[in-house]
Amino acid sequence: MALLEAHHVHKRFGDQVVLENITLAFEENRINGIMGPNGAGKTTCFNVLTGRYKPDRGRIVFDGEDIAGLPPHKIARKGIARSFQLMNLFDQYRAIENITLALPEVRARGMSMMHDLRTDGETGDRAAAILARIGLAGKENVEAKDLSYGERRALEIGVALAAAPRILFLDEPTAGLGSEATGQIADLIAEIRRDLTIVVIEHDMQFLFGLADKITVIHWGQVIAEGTPQALQEDEWVKRSSLGGLA
Structure with missing residues (x-):
């Protein structure tokens, strides 16, 4: 059963459409990955799901409650936590x-x-x-x-983790890390998955494909592929794109 879902979410900044008709579902006690090229809309999607940005249209449902548009502190109190690409x-x-x-x-x-x-x-x-x-x-x-x-x-x-969340969003957790530290972070994420749902944005495709249960590919602000790492390795769009060799 999905703990958090996004239904037909749109977000634009001025004339630029950044997210268009995004629909996602994150199941409990699973590791969910989000990947895509730079500028694809991944971080904006994270920011909308965690309350930093209000969606222009669409619903975000957490444990049966529509939380779209709630401020970050209220979303955090409901059991949603996140890390940042730049450490805080x-x-x-x-x-x-x-x-x-x-x-x-x-x-x-x-x-x-x-x-x-x-x-x-x-x-x-x-x-x-x-x-x-x-x-x-x-x-x-x-x-x-x-x-x-x-x-x-x-x-x-x-x-x-100290906030005792039910779902944890991690934004580029391996950014700037060497191979040994990356392996340690992978072990840590694999261990904490026992107690909560995890969503990871990550550029390191080897890291993500070795860890996630399901991966969503976002490009041009849309979901263009979704599935297990094994399924995505066979996806024709992924194989033709710049992500194919990394996957």
Whole structure:
């Protein structure tokens, strides 16, 4: 059963049509990929699905509720989280503080409560457990700016997980990573899929085809192919396009 669906979504900026009649469905506890060439509309699609942009037309349904047009903070409260292509961390804060500030009960209290959180054992234990899950056990007290690039990518995923989402959108999680760190991120995503639905935009086709259960190809602002990695490798359009060799 689909946890999140988009039905006939349109988005334009001025005279430029960026998304045209986009229809998608993401099933629970699956890894869903979105791929396409630069300028295809992938990131705009992400931004519409997660509330950064309001669709001009169409419906976005999450767990049976139409959420199209809701602001990002209200969408996040419903159980939708995302990472960004450009990392969004508090560099001067320790790794565990970055996680702690994303916990729902802490967000409700506000950042002004940080001085009290250092003595909150239960909250600290929860944040430490998330750090361990993303492979950063032992790095709790390292400032985010002092982590390696791959560790910072993992920490950003941890920040998203701290919100206890039901669906997690990852925007280019391997951007700027070498092969070893890319493999670690792939292992992390494969592990966290046990508890939530994941949607990934990714330029690294080898990474995406080795990980996703289903992939949607967007080009010219439209869905032009969709299926399992194996099915897409046989898709005639994909084989003829610049994506074919990568797939």
